[in-house]
Amino acid sequence: MRVLVDILHPAHVHFFRNFYSEMESRGHEVCITARDKDRSVELLRAFDLPYQQISSQKSGAGLAVEMAQRTPRLMKIMRSFRPDAMAGIMGPSIALAGTLRLPRVPAVVFYDTEFAVQTNRIVYPLAYSVCTPDCYQGKVPGRHPTYAGYHELAYLHPNRFTPDPAVLAEFGLSPGEAYSIVRFVSWQAVHDSKERGLSVKQKTHLVEVLQRRGRVLVSSEGPPPPELADLALRGPVEKIHHVLAHARLVVGESATMSSEAAVLGVPAVFIATTGRGYTDDEERRYGLVRHFTDSQYDMALSAIEEILAAPAPTWQAARQRLLDEKIDVTAWMVDYFESTFAQGRGR
DSSP states (O other): OEEEEEEOSHHHHHHHHHHHHHHHHTTOEEEEEEEEOTTHHHHHHHTTOOOEEEEEOOOTTHHHHHHHHHHHHHHHHHHHHOOSEEEEESOHHHHHHHHHSSSOOOEEEEOOOTTOHHHHHHHHHHSSEEEEETTOOSOOOSOOOEESSOGGGGTSSTTTOOOOGGGGGGGTOOTTOOEEEEEEOOOOSGGGTTOOOOOHHHHHHHHHHHHTTSEEEEEESSOOOGGGGGGBOOSOGGGHHHHHHTOSEEEESOHHHHHHHHHTTOOEEEESSSOOHHHHHHHHHHOOEEEEOGGGHHHHHHHHHHHHHSOTHHHHHHHHHHHHHSOOHHHHHHHHHHHHHGGGTTO
C-alpha cells in the first residue's frame, strides 16, 4: 500500500521514523510531507528520510495563512502519490485534505494531548480514526483504537533504541559524569495559549539548585535566558536521546521530554500548567514523572531533592515494570495499517 506521513514537529520525526523503515522493508511505499518547525527538517535529513517540505512554521494569525498554504500543496502531492491512507500527529492538514479529496483518503490521527480542544474539535470528526494511548483522558468520537503505550515508545522501546555511552563525547560529556538536563519550551503551539511555564527568575534559580548536585545542560526551544546560554546542550540533534538516557534527572516544561526520560528509566520533574494522560500514567503507575504547576515551584524543588537522594536502581526497576506492561508502539502502528488498509480495506 501507499501511505503518506505528514510531519508537523521535530518529535513527529522520531515517532514515525521507525514506522517508515518498517513499512518500506515490507514493500509498502511511504511519502513524507514536512513542516519546517524548529529542527524537524534537520532531523529528517539526519535520519536520511526523503521528504517534501510544504510549509514553514508561522505563529499567531500566520497559522491560518500557513494552513491555507499547506492544504492545497498537500493535495497536489496526494494527486501524484495516490495514498491509500495518511498518518500524522494532531492531523489538521491530513484530516482536511483527506476529506476534500475525492475519493476520500482515510486520515489516521495519532494524538496524546487532551487539552488541545480547539484543534481536536475540528480534526477528530474528519479523521478516519484517532489512535491514542489507552491512558488518554479525552473523548474521541468515531473510531478510536487505543494501545498500551506512549508515543515515545515508538522510538525509545528497547526494540528500537539502545543507549550508547560513546555518544556522550559528541556533547562534551564523559561516561559516568553526573549531569541533569533542564528543558524549556517556547509555548508557541496552538494548544499552549493557556499554558504558563517557569519565569526567568525560576529558570535561573532552578539551574542554580541543580548545579549544587552536578553539571547542568540546558535544552531550549527558544533562546534561553542570557545567563544560561553557556549551559546550552550542544551536539548532533538526532543523538539527543543517548544523552537523555545517561542523565540523573530531567526537569522542565516539556511533557514529551519528561515522557522520553521516563521510558528510558530517568526520573523527570515536569513543570507546566496542564498535565497529560500519559505523564499522569507514568507518575501514578511507575513514579518516573512528577508533575507540578509553576505555582507549585517549591514543591517541585522538594521533589528534585527527593529524587536525587534515591538510589539509581529504583528508577531502572520502575522502567522495567513499565516495559513489562507497555508495547513497542511502532509494531502496533505497522500492524494497524496493514490490517486496516492493505488492498484498500479501509476505504
